[in-house]
Amino acid sequence: MIEKKGKLLAVAPMMDWTDRHCRVLHRTLSGRATLYTEMLTTGAVLHGDRARLLAFDRSEHPVALQLGGSEPADLAQAARIGEAEGYDEINLNVGCPSDRVQSGRFGACLMREPELVAQGMAAIGAAVKIPATVKCRIGVDDQAPEESLFRLVDLCAEAGVRHFVVHARKALLQGLSPKENRDVPPLDYPLVWRLKRERPELTIVINGGIGSLDEAEAHLKHVDGVMLGRAAYHTPAILGEVDARLFGEGEAVGPFEAVRRYRDYVARELAKGTHLAAMTRHMLGLFHGAPGARTWRRILTVEGVKPGAGFEVIDAALAAVSGFEDERAARRLEAGEAA
Template identity: 65%
Template sequence: MGKDLINQARRLSIAPMMDWTDRHCRAFHRALTTKALLYTEMVTAPAVIHGDRERLLGFDAVEHPVALQLGGSDPEQLAEAARIGEAMGYDEINLNVGCPSDRVQSGRFGACLMREPALVADCMAAIEGAVSVPATVKCRIGVDDQDPAVSLFATVDACAAVGIEVFIVHARMAWLQGLSPKENRDIPPLDYALVRRLKRERPHLSVSINGGIATLDAAEAHLDDADGVQLDGVMLGRAAYHEPALLGQVDRRLYGAETADVDPYQAIDRYRPYLAARLDEGVGLHAMSRHMLGLMHGRPGARAFRRILTVEAIARGAGLDVVDRAVEAVREAEARRAEPREPVVGEQSA
C-alpha cells in the first residue's frame, strides 16, 4: 500500500488492544469498514524474532490496511522484527511508547520510554532504516511527575529528528506508580488541547489523537479545524470494540464514501466467509464470535444474542448455526417490538 493511501486510512484507526484486536477481531471490523486503519495487538520484538510467526503475525488479506505494533527498546531487535513484519505484509510498523502494564515496565518498553526520548529515537531510526513502509510512534503525553508539555514534545522532536513523521498520541499521562493498567485508561485526565498544540506547533507532522473518544460525533469534532488546527486522524479504542456497529458508518461519515452504511446483519453476512474458512481450519467458533458480542448493542434481543454466542459457541464443533440462532433471536425480538400492541381493557385512547 502506498504512503498516500495509508495516510488517508489513518483518518480513523482502531487502537491496538491486548487480548482484543487479534486477527479474528480485525477481520470482523473489516466487515464493517473497508477504509479504517487496523492495528495488531502489541507483539514484543523478541517474540516476533523467536516465536511462532504465523501464530503471532499471521493475518488475512481482507484486513488491509493493517499495522503491526511492536514492543521493545533494543534498536537491533526492533529493526529485525520490523523487517519480519514488513515481509509478512504489514502496511505500517508502529512502536508502543504508551502501554503502562507492569510487564511492560519491567521490560523497559511501553510508557516508561517516555522518560528516554533519545532511546525512542534510536529505536525509531533503526525501524525506519529497516523497512520501506511507514514507521510510526504511539505514545502517551508523559508519565508520573513529568511535565507533559515537555515530555510529549521531547519524544516527538527526538523522533522527528531521525525522520519519523507520524505520531498517535493518547492524550493522558500514564501514572506508573499507584494505578493499575485498567485505571490508567480512565483516571489520568485527558488533555486534548496539548495534542492540538502539538499539531499547531509541528504542522509538518502527522498527528492522530487517541483517548476517551466514544462516538463518531466526537471523532468528527476532533477532525474539525474550527480552531485552526487540522488533526490528521482519530484512533478509537474500547468504543470500537464494545459497540462495533458504529464502525458501519465510518466509511460514509469520515471518509466521504458514497456507500450505504453497513448494518449489523450485513456485517455478519460479510464476516461469514471468514468464519467458515477458519472453522474449516479447526479454529473454534468462540475465538471469533467473542469479538461480535457488542454488535447488537441497544437493539431488542441483544442480551439473547450475547448469551447464545457466549454459551453455545464454546461447545466442541460449534458452527455457523450458532451465529444464525443468535441473529434470529434479535430478528424475533425486533419483530415483537414492531407488532401493534393490543389495547388494555379500560385503557383510554388519546
C-alpha cells in the first residue's frame, strides 16, 4: 500500500473551467492539492498576451502549467517562460481529443507519436529545473493500450520524465466528441495500476471517472496519486476534505469557510475591474446537496452577471443558504424537544 507521505491529489486541467479564479477557490478548500492551468498552446505562450494567459495568484502554489504542442524547440521555450513566471511544474498534454487539438498536432493524437513526445519532454527537461510531467491517455483508436501506454511511458522515462498522469481511457479520435471521449470509452483502471506495479520507480497518478474520496482512497492502494476532474469542479466541497482525510492535516474546510477565505481575493479582483460572474461561476456547486443550494445557484447566476455586481450578491446568496441551515437546525431542535 502507498505510504501516506507519498500520496498525491491533483485537480485536473479543464478547458474553460480551471482558470485562475477557479484555482484560487479550490486552494481555499485544500492546501495540498496540486492545481493545473487550462491547457495553453505553445503558440499562445510564445506569441499571445502572456500577462493575461499566464497570470496566477500566489496562493495557488503548487500550480502546474499545462502546455499543448509537439515542436520540441517551442515546448522548451514555452517551458522556460512558464518557469520564469513562477509555475511549479510543466505538464505536457497528450490526452485532449478535440478536433482543434488534433489539427494542431498535439493532445491525444500524440499517443501515436511517442518518440516525438519523448523528444519534446527531453527538450523541456533540459530547459527548466522544475519537474516536467506528462498527462496522457492509455491509447487512441485501434491501439492496444497495454502497448501504447507502456511504450509512451518508457520512452519518456528514458528522456528523464518521472511523473505521469494517466487518464485510464482510450480516446476515440474519429466519431466521438470531446465530451463523449470523457464517458464512452471504457475505463481500464487495472492497466494503470499495473503500470505502477511494473514501473515502481515512476510516480503514477490516475485520472478518469473518479467521483469521490472513497474512490480516491481505493486507488491510492495501487498508485501514487489521484487526479480529480469534474467531481472537483461540480462539487468543489469534496476538496475541503482532502487535507484532513488524505494527509491528516487540519480539519475539513466547509463551504461557508471557503467563501470567507475567497472574500479577499474577490474584493481585490473587483477592484481591478474583474466581473463578479467570472469568479462566482466557479462557486455554483459549492453547496451541492445542501439545503438552499438551488437558491444559492440562482442568486449567483441571475444577480452575478448584472453590471456593477459586487460582493453583496455573494452575501445575499450566502444569507439564503444560512437561512435554510438555521431552519433545518430549528426543526432538529424542535424534534428533539418533542421527543
